[in-house]
Amino acid sequence: xxxxxxxxxxxxxxxxxxxxxxLAIILTKSGFNAISFTNPLHALxxxxxxxxxxxxxxxxxxxxxxIDLAIQIKRLCPKCKILLFxxxxxxxxxxxxARQQGHTFELLAKPVHPTDLLESIKxxxxx
Numbered sequence: 853x854x855x856x857x858x859x860x861x862x863x864x865x866x867x868x869x870x871x872x873x874x875l876a877i878i879l880t881k882s883g884f885n886a887i888s889f890t891n892p893l894h895a896l897x898x899x900x901x902x903x904x905x906x907x908x909x910x911x912x913x914x915x916x917x918x919i920d921l922a923i924q925i926k927r928l929c930p931k932c933k934i935l936l937f938x939x940x941x942x943x944x945x946x947x948x949x950a951r952q953q954g955h956t957f958e959l960l961a962k963p964v965h966p967t968d969l970l971e972s973i974k975x976x977x978x979x
Contacts, residue, residue: 861902862886865895865909865921871962875908878966892921896928903929906973911938911946911959919950922957933976937964 862884866872872888879886884906889895893915895907907925909918922934936947939962947959960972 860885861904862906862908863889863895863899863904863925865889865892865907865913865918867891867910867913867915871910875964875969878969879908882970892916892918896921896924899925899928899932904932906933906935906977908935908937908969908973910962911936917946919946919955919957923950923953923955926955933973934958935960935969935972935976937962939963 860883862879864872864876864879864886865888866875867890869890872890876886876888887898889898892909892913895909896916904925907922909921911918918936918938922936925932926934934957936957937960947957950957958972958976960968
């Protein structure tokens with residue numbers, strides 16, 4: 853699957869370590885420079901040093917929601933693509949609130965199948 857990202861740097865953020873690391877491994881094996889984070893604040897700090905091309909983040913996390921993380925990373929890195937995922941129904945309301953503030957993010961339901969993840973990345977990066 854050919855996916856074009858400007859610097860091929862992908863941040864994967866999930867407070868569940870196994871999910872973050874597994875998705876990063878899948879992406880690395882698919883040719884991305886994927887870095888996993890379990891704390892969204894660490895991902896935000898790293899984005900200040902080197903911009904990611906793509907942020908893949910869980911929505912519901914204790915330190916900061918994935919939506920807030922996405923909004924802040926977009927401010928730092930305007931060209932960064934955003935893909936959010938969640939296993940919680942309450943996420944729909946949060947996504948809608950973000951849309952009302954002018955932020956539109958694609959959302960995948962957990963559990964995320966690797967094929968669905970790669971297809972979503974491909975669609976997102978073709979824009």
